[in-house]
Amino acid sequence: MGRDTLTGTRIRERRHAVGLKQAELAELAGISASYLNLIEHNRRRIGGKLLLAISRVLEVEPSVLVEGAEVGLITTLREAAAARPEARAELDRLDEFAGRFPGWAALLADSRARIDTLERTVEALTDRLTHDPHLAASLHDMISTVTSIRSTAGILAEGDEIEPEWQTRFHRNINEDARRLAETSTALVRHLDASDAARAIASPEEEVERFLAANAYHFLPLETGEATVDELVDAAPELTLTASRDIMRRYLRRYAHDAALVPLDPLMEIVGRVGCDPTVVARNFEAPVSVILHRLATLPASAGLGPLGLVKCDASGTPVFRKPLDEFPLPRFGAGCALWPLYGALSRPSQPLYRIIESSAREARRFEAYAIAEAAGPMRFGGIVRIEATMLVRPLDRGDGDTLDVHPPVPVGVTCRICARASCDARREPSVLTDKM
Amino acid sequence: MGKRVLVIEDEPNITEAIRFFLSRDGWEVFAHSKGHDALEVIAHRKPDLLILDVMLPGRSGYEILRDLREQPEWTELPVLMLTARGQAKDREMAAEAGASRFMTKPFSNSDILEAVRELAPV
Numbered sequence: 194m195g196r197d198t199l200t201g202t203r204i205r206e207r208r209h210a211v212g213l214k215q216a217e218l219a220e221l222a223g224i225s226a227s228y229l230n231l232i233e234h235n236r237r238r239i240g241g242k243l244l245l246a247i248s249r250v251l252e253v254e255p256s257v258l259v260e261g262a263e264v265g266l267i268t269t270l271r272e273a274a275a276a277r278p279e280a281r282a283e284l285d286r287l288d289e290f291a292g293r294f295p296g297w298a299a300l301l302a303d304s305r306a307r308i309d310t311l312e313r314t315v316e317a318l319t320d321r322l323t324h325d326p327h328l329a330a331s332l333h334d335m336i337s338t339v340t341s342i343r344s345t346a347g348i349l350a351e352g353d354e355i356e357p358e359w360q361t362r363f364h365r366n367i368n369e370d371a372r373r374l375a376e377t378s379t380a381l382v383r384h385l386d387a388s389d390a391a392r393a394i395a396s397p398e399e400e401v402e403r404f405l406a407a408n409a410y411h412f413l414p415l416e417t418g419e420a421t422v423d424e425l426v427d428a429a430p431e432l433t434l435t436a437s438r439d440i441m442r443r444y445l446r447r448y449a450h451d452a453a454l455v456p457l458d459p460l461m462e463i464v465g466r467v468g469c470d471p472t473v474v475a476r477n478f479e480a481p482v483s484v485i486l487h488r489l490a491t492l493p494a495s496a497g498l499g500p501l502g503l504v505k506c507d508a509s510g511t512p513v514f515r516k517p518l519d520e521f522p523l524p525r526f527g528a529g530c531a532l533w534p535l536y537g538a539l540s541r542p543s544q545p546l547y548r549i550i551e552s553s554a555r556e557a558r559r560f561e562a563y564a565i566a567e568a569a570g571p572m573r574f575g576g577i578v579r580i581e582a583t584m585l586v587r588p589l590d591r592g593d594g595d596t597l598d599v600h601p602p603v604p605v606g607v608t609c610r611i612c613a614r615a616s617c618d619a620r621r622e623p624s625v626l627t628d629k630m
Numbered sequence: 631m632g633k634r635v636l637v638i639e640d641e642p643n644i645t646e647a648i649r650f651f652l653s654r655d656g657w658e659v660f661a662h663s664k665g666h667d668a669l670e671v672i673a674h675r676k677p678d679l680l681i682l683d684v685m686l687p688g689r690s691g692y693e694i695l696r697d698l699r700e701q702p703e704w705t706e707l708p709v710l711m712l713t714a715r716g717q718a719k720d721r722e723m724a725a726e727a728g729a730s731r732f733m734t735k736p737f738s739n740s741d742i743l744e745a746v747r748e749l750a751p752v
Contacts, residue, residue, distance in 0.1 A: 277738060277740075366647075
């Protein structure tokens with residue numbers, strides 16, 4: 194049986210590994226359980242958007258489902274080589290390396306994955322560094338350990354002759370460092386949990402963000418009219434600060450207003466029928482595009498749109514709402530990358546802007562970005578018009594080559610401090626990820 | 631024997647990796663892990679190049695470097711500073727203290743090798 198004919202078997206194994214029932218996966222992927230059952234028993238071929246949807250739910254690369262873990266390993270090693278082209282890794286001998294030394298190859302891929310994870314952690318936490326000395330010390334320790342792993346793995350991966358005793362020694366060092374990394378990470382999580390419990394450093398915005406994330410940004414009782422804004426806020430003990438409750442009330446009032454304008458069931462029906470192009474959906478409701486962007490980003494997972502990020506900013510560029518994605522983090526403080534279409538939209542109010550953007554992460558990801566700037570709040574003659582820009586971000590399907598032909602990707606970052614793009618005309622401050630003085 | 635490099639770094643596995651690939655490149659490598667007696671060790675080892683971590687037990691790399699540069703015999707010593715922090719103010723502090731080059735962790739081995747070869751050509 195060929196590699197790709199076992200895709201269904203791999204989907205079933207992965208589903209078991211992540212603890213999902215067949216019916217749950219089917220619902221999240223937007224298909225019937227009986228159809229998924231046929232797929233899982235390799236009686237129906239799978240590809241295209243359905244494969245992408247299932248791989249997204251199962252949090253695994255589509256290639257791993259289609260071709261098995263070995264291909265995933267080789268892909269990871271290829272990405273590791275691409276990230277450091279100056280190392281001149283022998284790409285033409287990659288298959289041979291993975292085949293002859295599967296243990297070393299897996300170790301190298303695992304080290305790279307760990308470094309990626311840590312870099313993402315640094316990105317997400319960098320805003321807090323200046324406020325929390327314990328966090329700074331923990332991250333310093335983690336970066337030192339990562340440095341050691343990277344340096345040692347680099348020596349082993351170069352492929353030069355290394356005496357057996359040195360190999361053993363470096364292997365032991367990596368093992369020690371990996372254990373230390375695990376301990377430091379665990380201690381860091383404990384520290385962050387403790388910080389959360391004590392609310393010692395929590396700002397109202399952080400409380401609100403935690404509350405929104407805990408509710409997956411979706412409030413069904415408000416959609417159905419089963420609860421009022423005040424009832425929802427009063428029933429949320431995690432909103433401990435008066436300012437947090439005020440911010441949440443303001444947000445939920447707007448949410449309820451948008452839900453009345455664009456009700457959930459018709460929205461789900463239209464999205465299922467015409468897709469999620471915000472301007473097309475907006476025409477069906479005669480609603481502002483910015484409202485549709487917000488409604489799409491806060492739909493439940495059962496809508497089948499996959500992960501969607503959203504960021505709003507006021508006319509100064511300051512973020513006023515953020516729903517980050519794991520693959521597209523958003524800065525908590527200060528403005529984001531000046532090249533985001535979000536800011537381009539500010540200079541051309543009421544005109545929808547569509548761009549493909551490419552992140553600056555080591556494993557560059559492409560996203561569809563829909564942005565628009567519109568008047569926020571009531572307008573009156575002689576008064577000030579308050580403009581707000583909104584940007585919806587959606588991971589681009591890997592197979593969508595046609596879109597890329599029409600819209601070449603725009604390279605962007607998260608924010609300059611944690612962006613690795615060395616030569617960027619929009620840079621406003623040095624990055625902590627580039628190294629030379 | 632090649633030129634002498636002194637590595638002052640408190641993370642032993644980093645030191646071991648640097649020692650390995652610099653030795654293989656022909657350098658004579660010495661290592662030390664504490665900050666409070668670093669000046670004495672530098673005076674004793676007389677390196678051609680110093681690789682100096684910023685956060686050391688006992689004394690910071692900035693303090694060590696400032697004191698070192700006040701001694702006439704060490705004003706020209708090439709010093710490569712290593713740190714986990716790479717903000718503009720850290721670079722400024724390193725430059726003010728007298729660093730010849732500043733590198734943030736995690737670095738690649740080839741970056742270190744390239745910097746060392748540039749700072750102390752054989």
